[in-house]
Amino acid sequence: MPKHDTPLMDELEKGPWPSFVSDLKRQAEKSPQCWDIVGQMELSYKDRMTHWKHGGIVGVFGYGGGIVGRYSDVPDKFPGVAHFHTVRLNQPSSKFYRTDLLRKLCDLWEKRGSGMTNLHGSTGDLILLGTKTEELEPLFYELTHDLEWDLGGSGSNLRTPACCIGKARCEWACYDTQAACYAMTMKYQDEIHRPAFPYKFKFKFSGCANDCVAALARSDLSAIGTWRDNIRIDQAEVKNYLSGANKANGGGTPAKGDKFDIQKEVIDLCPTGCMWMEGDTLKIDDAECTRCMHCLNVMPKALRPGLDQGASLLMGAKAPILDGAQLGTLIVPFIKMDPENEFEELVDVIEKCWDYWMENGKNRERLGETIQRVGLPTFLRVMEIEPIPQHVREPRSNPYVFWREEEVEGGWQRDIKEFRKKHAQ
Amino acid sequence: MATVEHKGKTFNVDEDGFLTKGMEEWSEEWVDYVKSIEGIEELTDEHRKIIDILQDYFKKNGIAPMVRILSKTTGFPLKRIYELFPSGPGKGACKMAGLPKPTGCV
Ligand code: HEM
Ligand code: HEM
Ligand code: SF4
Ligand code: SF4
Numbered sequence: 089m090p091k092h093d094t095p096l097m098d099e100l101e102k103g104p105w106p107s108f109v110s111d112l113k114r115q116a117e118k119s120p121q122c123w124d125i126v127g128q129m130e131l132s133y134k135d136r137m138t139h140w141k142h143g144g145i146v147g148v149f150g151y152g153g154g155i156v157g158r159y160s161d162v163p164d165k166f167p168g169v170a171h172f173h174t175v176r177l178n179q180p181s182s183k184f185y186r187t188d189l190l191r192k193l194c195d196l197w198e199k200r201g202s203g204m205t206n207l208h209g210s211t212g213d214l215i216l217l218g219t220k221t222e223e224l225e226p227l228f229y230e231l232t233h234d235l236e237w238d239l240g241g242s243g244s245n246l247r248t249p250a251c252c253i254g255k256a257r258c259e260w261a262c263y264d265t266q267a268a269c270y271a272m273t274m275k276y277q278d279e280i281h282r283p284a285f286p287y288k289f290k291f292k293f294s295g296c297a298n299d300c301v302a303a304l305a306r307s308d309l310s311a312i313g314t315w316r317d318n319i320r321i322d323q324a325e326v327k328n329y330l331s332g333a334n335k336a337n338g339g340g341t342p343a344k345g346d347k348f349d350i351q352k353e354v355i356d357l358c359p360t361g362c363m364w365m366e367g368d369t370l371k372i373d374d375a376e377c378t379r380c381m382h383c384l385n386v387m388p389k390a391l392r393p394g395l396d397q398g399a400s401l402l403m404g405a406k407a408p409i410l411d412g413a414q415l416g417t418l419i420v421p422f423i424k425m426d427p428e429n430e431f432e433e434l435v436d437v438i439e440k441c442w443d444y445w446m447e448n449g450k451n452r453e454r455l456g457e458t459i460q461r462v463g464l465p466t467f468l469r470v471m472e473i474e475p476i477p478q479h480v481r482e483p484r485s486n487p488y489v490f491w492r493e494e495e496v497e498g499g500w501q502r503d504i505k506e507f508r509k510k511h512a513q
Numbered sequence: 514m515a516t517v518e519h520k521g522k523t524f525n526v527d528e529d530g531f532l533t534k535g536m537e538e539w540s541e542e543w544v545d546y547v548k549s550i551e552g553i554e555e556l557t558d559e560h561r562k563i564i565d566i567l568q569d570y571f572k573k574n575g576i577a578p579m580v581r582i583l584s585k586t587t588g589f590p591l592k593r594i595y596e597l598f599p600s601g602p603g604k605g606a607c608k609m610a611g612l613p614k615p616t617g618c619v
Contacts, residue, residue, distance in 0.1 A: 143616050145529040145604050149552045152601030159528050171528075242618075243603075244580070282601060284580050284591050288618065451579050452617065 089120040089168045092127035096134065112204065119203040121168030125218070128166045146173055146221050148228040151281040154239030155224060168202075171220040175201070175227065176213035176240035178273065178280075181266035182253045183208060192235055200227040210306070211290065212250030213240035238277075244452075245283035249273050251293035252300035260384060261295030262313030262397035263425035269293045271431055272438075285442075286449030286458075296393065297381045303402075303416070308455045309441070310402045310416045311425065311434065315394035318374040319383070325390035326350075326370045334389050354383050398424045401437055404456030414456040417464065419471065421478050437471070444470045465490075519546035529604075531614040536568060539611030547609040552599040559597055560609075563587055567610040577603075577612050 100109045109126065116122035132139050144157025156174040163170035177193075193214075197203055202218035209215045219227065231237045240248035249272055252258070254265030272291055273280070279289075292303035295313040303310030328334040329348055336348045350370070355363045362376035363383060370390070372383075384391045401423065402416025423433040441455070444467075449458045459467045468475050493499050514533060517524045522542040525533045530550065532538050544564070548556055566586050570578045583602055584591055591602075598605030603615040 141528075143614060145531070145608075145614050147600055147604055149599035150595065152595075152603060157529060244617075278592075282591055282595055283603075286579060286581070446581060451576075 089123050091116075091123050092130060094126050094130040097126050097130050115203045118198060121202055121218070122204060124166035124168030125172075125202070125204065128160060128162065128169055131162065131165070140172075144173065146224060148224055148239070151239060152283045153241055153243035153245055153281065156242055157221075169218065172202075172218040173221065173224065175216040175219065175224070176209065176242060176248065177216065177231070178238050178240040178248050179208055179212050179214045179250070181251050181269045181273075182256055183212075184256065189235065193237070196227070196230055196235065200230070209240075211240070211247050213248045239281070241280040243283040244285045244287050245281070245289070246276050246279040246285070247288055247290045248280065249291040249293065250301055252295050254293075254295045258295060259388065260298065260313075260381070260393060262315055262393050263295060263311075263399055264427055265293040265295045265301075265311075265313070267427045268311065268425055268431055268434065271427065272434070275430075275435070279442075285446060287452045287454050289442075289445075289455065291438075293399075297379060298385070303405075305405055305415055307405055307416070308403060309438065310405060311399040312402065313393075313397065313399050313425070314379050314422065315397045316422055317394035317396040319372050319377065319394060320392040321370055321372065322390050322392075323369055326387065327368055329387050329390055330368060334387070336386050338388055354386050357382055398422050399434075401434070403441065404454070404459050406454040406456045410452075411457050411460065414460075417456075417459065418478060419468070419473065421476070440471050463490075517546060519543070519549075527614065529608075529614055531608050532611050535613055536571070536611040539568075543611065544609055547605075551605050551609065553597070553605075557597070559589070559593075563589070563594065563597065563602075563606050564610045567606060567612055571610075571612050577607055577615065 094109075097109045101107045112122050112126050116126070128139050139161050141159045141161045144159055146157035147153065147155050154176055156176070158172045158174060160166055160169045160172060194203070197205065197216050200219055200223045201216055204217040206215035206217055228239070231239075249269045251265035251269035252261070254261040254263075256266060269291070279285075289309070290307040291309050291311070292301050292307035293311045294301050294303045297312060297314065299310075299312055303312055325334060329336065330350060332347060336353060350365065355365065359380050359382070360376045360378055362373040364371050374394075379393075384393065399422070400418060401420035403419045404414050405416040406414050420437055423437070425431060425434060445455050445458055448462065449455070450461075453461070464479065465475060468479065515526055515528070517526050517530070520542045522540060524538055524543060524546070527533055530547075532543065544556065547553075553560070563583070566583065567577065570582070570586075578586070580591060580602055583589075583594070583606075587594075589597070594602050594606065598609070600608075607613075607615060
């Protein structure tokens with residue numbers, strides 16, 4: 089496949105940031121079809137529109153998802169991308185790799201596809217960009233048999249779960265996010281590979297409220313680590329921050345003034361105002377602390393999460409289509425996340441939710457929209473969760489309150505004649 | 514647009530092998546052809562039942578049924594549907610029944 093004339097794309101080789109165009113051209117030395125990626129893209133830049141056809145249904149036997157089919161609408165000009173299917177591979181938790189595995193994968197992908205990848209897709213998958221239909225089964229065979237690697241999810245199913253780096257390299261992780269992510273991925277393989285839901289469903293696992301995997305904003309079920317006892321304070325290290333021996337924010341953000349000012353940078357910024365100094369001793373009224381992470385983020389050497397750790401479960405986050413964007417809504421304030429019992433409490437919540445949503449969710453209705461349609465009180469009832477003040481940011485302001493008949497003395501069956509005996513017309 | 518020849522019949526199909534004119538062009542030869550490419554060894558009454566239900570549902574409602582509804586009306590759990598159609602209800606069964614190609618964020 090020959091090179092194309094690509095003046096617009098060539099512009100993107102300038103500047104300091106790693107250029108995807110230079111990378112594509114380098115890969116084209118080995119996989120000539122990459123010239124056609126650059127070529128078709130140039131055409132799209134010129135026409136200001138995509139040159140991929142609508143949709144595409146391809147896959148491997150046994151699975152209902154994992155591969156996103158795609159065809160060029162100008163295949164005569166760019167035969168190298170006539171078929172350009174994308175293969176989603178379920179990434180290891182937190183994306184730690186060994187080079188030997190990546191080398192094997194690259195060799196396989198250069199043999200069976202374009203050699204272009206996306207590391208990684210937003211959901212987490214390692215994405216292989218661009219291959220032909222007839223390569224899919226052989227690729228899948230070699231992936232599973234030689235690399236022991238499986239596809240990720242696509243379609244109306246459980247998509248590939250993802251997690252923050254967690255206990256692997258972070259002192260704030262309140263549960264083992266990688267263990268939870270891996271355990272749920274393995275437990276729900278069927279739900280990942282064979283679409284059985286009204287619509288897509290995503291899990292994400294963050295070890296604390298910093299939420300490095302953005303679970304709150306981009307998963308239908310977000311498990312966000314927290315603790316329910318007291319923040320552990322090392323007063324000696326607090327003094328090291330006061331003296332300047334410890335750098336605030338791990339040195340990440342320079343102190344605002346010449347010197348670290350605990351009053352200005354921590355105490356006055358605590359959202360609940362539950363911190364104060366007594367001499368050079370830091371005090372926290374933990375009953376009023378909302379575990380926002382700010383003070384820990386500023387003084388990581390002095391402050392640590394409590395020891396009674398677990399996670400909050402928030403549900404329903406989604407992008408705008410159809411009824412508007414949603415972040416997760418707090419459903420379960422605290423559960424234990426225990427690998428020993430295979431995350432039993434989490435599994436219980438997941439399965440109650442799926443039982444209800446699979447039966448009651450409308451076609452292409454995300455969980456967040458189902459909750460809005462049936463109402464949070466109904467959803468909590470089917471989840472067998474007692475409503476508590478933590479379920480709302482503020483109580484409703486309109487008086488359109490529904491009561492269930494059994495809650496109202498006398499029920500709904502009333503006789504107008506009885507009423508008229510007391511109220512003549 | 515490509516065409517497929519099978520047992521003396523010609524079918525118009527898209528790149529993914531779905532009938533471009535849907536059930537209008539659907540025939541026994543089509544069923545036999547899809548069987549040969551979708552990993553199906555022998556066509557049974559269970560296959561037939563799924564095809565009939567998909568076609569009835571599509572004729573009545575203008576869309577393919579949700580997986581849950583297909584399971585309920587056929588009485589086959591999803592696992593069984595994959596045993597019958599290795600590519601699943603969308604790529605396998607809907608294709609064989611002559612329904613339009615599934616769309617959306619697949
Ligand atoms: C016991 C008798 C009545 C009860 C319990 C009652 C109750 C209500 C309620 C619950 C609303 C809705 C408030 C809201 O959510 O915005 C409302 C609105 C209204 N009512 Fe009544 N109402 C009564 C008598 C009357 C009478 C006799 C009139 C007129 C002659 C009237 C005129 C209105 C009007 C105009 C509104 C709309 C106000 C607005 O939208 O700002 N109501 N009423
Ligand atoms: C064919 C005649 C009428 C139609 C189609 C009609 C339609 C409507 C509609 C669609 C609303 C808004 C309801 C909502 O947003 O929840 C409304 C509200 C209202 N209408 Fe009418 N209406 C009619 C006649 C009347 C008459 C004759 C009166 C008074 C004598 C009246 C008084 C009101 C009031 C007070 C409200 C506000 C109620 C509230 O905000 O709670 N309407 N009407
Ligand atoms: S979410 Fe919290 S625990 Fe996870 S990596 Fe980020 S800061 Fe650490
Ligand atoms: S975690 Fe947040 S709310 Fe709790 S004490 Fe620290 S700053 Fe205040």
